[in-house]
Amino acid sequence: MSSLRPGNVGIVIVSHSPKIAEGAADMVRQMVGDAVPLAWTGGDVDGGLGTNVAGILEAIETAWSPAGVAILVDLGGAETNSEMAVEMLPEDRRARVLVCNAPVVEGAVIAATESSGGSPLAAVKRSAEEFYA
Amino acid sequence: MSLDRVARERLVRALAGAVIEHADELTSLDQAIGDGDHGLNMKRGFEAVLAALPGLADKPLPEMLKAIGMTLVMKVGGASGPLVGTFFMELGKALPEQPSRADLVAATERAIEAVKARGRSEAGQKTLLDVLVPVHAILAGGGDAKAIAIEAVQAADRTTPMLAIRGRASFLGERSIGHMDPGSRSASLLISAAVETLEFEVNT
Numbered sequence: 001m002s003s004l005r006p007g008n009v010g011i012v013i014v015s016h017s018p019k020i021a022e023g024a025a026d027m028v029r030q031m032v033g034d035a036v037p038l039a040w041t042g043g044d045v046d047g048g049l050g051t052n053v054a055g056i057l058e059a060i061e062t063a064w065s066p067a068g069v070a071i072l073v074d075l076g077g078a079e080t081n082s083e084m085a086v087e088m089l090p091e092d093r094r095a096r097v098l099v100c101n102a103p104v105v106e107g108a109v110i111a112a113t114e115s116s117g118g119s120p121l122a123a124v125k126r127s128a129e130e131f132y133a
Numbered sequence: 134m135s136l137d138r139v140a141r142e143r144l145v146r147a148l149a150g151a152v153i154e155h156a157d158e159l160t161s162l163d164q165a166i167g168d169g170d171h172g173l174n175m176k177r178g179f180e181a182v183l184a185a186l187p188g189l190a191d192k193p194l195p196e197m198l199k200a201i202g203m204t205l206v207m208k209v210g211g212a213s214g215p216l217v218g219t220f221f222m223e224l225g226k227a228l229p230e231q232p233s234r235a236d237l238v239a240a241t242e243r244a245i246e247a248v249k250a251r252g253r254s255e256a257g258q259k260t261l262l263d264v265l266v267p268v269h270a271i272l273a274g275g276g277d278a279k280a281i282a283i284e285a286v287q288a289a290d291r292t293t294p295m296l297a298i299r300g301r302a303s304f305l306g307e308r309s310i311g312h313m314d315p316g317s318r319s320a321s322l323l324i325s326a327a328v329e330t331l332e333f334e335v336n337t
Contacts, residue, residue, distance in 0.1 A: 006257075044210030046177065050170060052210050076301050077211040080251065084206055084215035 009115040009124045010037035010063030012071045013108050014056055014078045016049045018042035024072075024105045028112045035116040051078045056085035060097060068096035068121035069076035070128065072108040096121065102128040135231050136331075141197055142190035144330045148201075149157055151178035151326035152319060162315040166302035170211055171315040178209035178217075190238055194232070198225030212300065213316055216252055217260060217323075225246040238273045258298035259309060261316040266286040278328040285328075289313060289321035 011028065013019040014130050019040035028038055039062035044050030056071075071086075073079045079099060088096045089108075098121060100107055111128040136144070152159075152175045158170030181204050182189070189197055202222030207212050217315050227240035245265050249255060256266040267288045290313065297309035300316070 044174070045178070045208055048170075048173075048210075049168075050174065050210035053207055053214070077214070079217045080212040081210070083251070084219075 007118060008036045008065060009067045009111075009119070009121050010039070010060075010065040010069040011108055011112045012056070012059045012063050012069055013038075013040040013049055013081050014059070014071060015040075015042040015074045015102060015104055016051055016078060017074075020074065020104070024108045027105065028108050031109050032112040032116050033066075036090060036112045037063040037069075038112065039067050051081045053081050053085045053088065054095065056082055057088065058083060060085065060089065060093075064093075066096075067115075068098070070111045070115070070121060070124045071099045072102060072104045072128065073099060073109060074104045076106075098122075098125045100125050100128045103132060106131060136194055138190050139196060139296065140330070142186060144327065145182060145186060145190060145201070145327040145329040148323055149183045151322040152176060152179045153183075155318075155322055159315050162313055162318055165312040166203075166297065166305055166309050167315060168196045168211075168223055168301055171213060171319065172278050173219075174209045174211045174213055175319050176260075177213060178205040181205075181208040181297060193230045195225045195228050195230060198222070201224070213251070213261075213319070216248055216316070217319070220244045220265070221250045238269075241265075241269050241272060252299060254299040257295075257302075258315045259292050259295040259317075260299050261295075261314070261320040263295070263314065263323065264317045264320040274333050278332040282325045285321040285324040289317040292317040 007033040013021045021040035025038055025040040039059035041055035045052050046124050053099045060069055071082045073082050082099045086094060107128040111124050112123045114127040158173035159175060160169055163169050164172035185204060185212040187202055192200060198221050202218045202225060206218030223244035224240050227243045228236055238303050254260050254262055256262045264285055268281055268285050270285045294310060297303040302309040302335040
C-alpha cells in the first residue's frame with residue numbers, strides 16, 4: 001500500500017507479523033492521513049512469522065521519496081534484515097534510508113506525523129527515537 | 134586447495150545436508166532461548182541453496198560462495214539470514230578461485246569482521262561469533278581439519294554457560310545461561326561439514 005507525496009519522508013513498517021505491520025500502517029493512515037508515502041511488510045518468504053529482505057526492498061521501493069525513507073522495525077531479525085536490505089540498495093539511495101530504534105507501532109505514527117509536517121529524514125528518525133527515550 | 138566442480142557440489146551438499154538433518158535440533162535449541170524458528174529458517178535457506186544445484190556448482194568458487202550467501206540472505210528470514218549470508222558473501226569476495234591456506238585464513242578473518250559489523254557484536258556474547266572466532270584461531274594457527282572440527286564442536290558447547298548479550302536470547306537475561314546458542318550450533322555444523330569435505334585439500 002502506498003500513496004505518493006514526493007516532498008515527505010517515506011515510512012516503512014517491518015514486523016515479523018504481517019498483521020501487525022498492516023495494522024500499524026492502518027493506524028498511521030488514520031492518525032496522520034495520506035501525506036506520507038507508506039508501505040508495510042511482514043512475514044517470511046513462506047508466509048510464516050518472520051521478515052525477509054526481498055519484502056523489505058519492495059516496501060522501500062513502494063514508500064520511496066526523494067526525502068528518504070525511515071524504517072520502523074520490531075524485533076531482532078527485522079532490524080538485521082532491514083539493515084541488509086538498505087545495504088543492497090543502489091548507492092545513491094543507501095544514505096537516504098535509516099532504520100529507527102523505536103517501538104514499531106508508536107514509532108511509525110510519530111515518524112509519520114513528523115514527516116507529514118515536511119521534516120527532513122534525520123528529524124523524522126530523531127522524533128521516533130526520542131519519544132520513548 | 135583445489136576444488137573442482139565435483140568437489141564444489143560435494144561441499145554444497147554437505148553444508149546443506151548438515152543443516153537440514155539437524156533442523157529439529159536447531160529448532161529445539163532455539164525454542165529454549167529464542168523464538169524457535171532457527172532450524173526451520175536455516176533449513177528453508179539451505180533447501181533453496183540445494184535447489185540451485187547443479188548450476189550453482191558450475192560457478193567458480195568465489196561466485197558460488199557469493200550466490201550461496203545471497204540465497205541465504207533472501208530466503209532464511211530471521212537475523213541468521215543476513216549473518217550467515219554475509220559470511221558466505223564475504224568469503225566469496227575475498228577468496229581466489231584456487232585458494233591457498235593463507236587465502237582461507239585471510240578470507241575467513243574478513244568474513245568474521247563483516248559478521249561482527251552486521252550483528253554489531255563481538256565474541257563473548259553468545260552468538261555464532263563464539264564459534265567463528267576460536268575456529269579461525271585454530272585455522273590461522275595451522276590446525277588440521279580434525280583440530281578445526283573438534284574446536285567447532287567444543288566452541289559451540291562453550292556457549293552453554295554463557296550469558297546472552299546479543300540476539301533474541303539476550304531478552305532472557307540470566308535465563309539464557311545453561312542452553313547452547315542455536316546460531317553457534319549451526320555454525321559448528323557448517324564448519325564440521327566443510328572441513329570433512331575439504332579434509333584432503335585443506336592442508337595442501
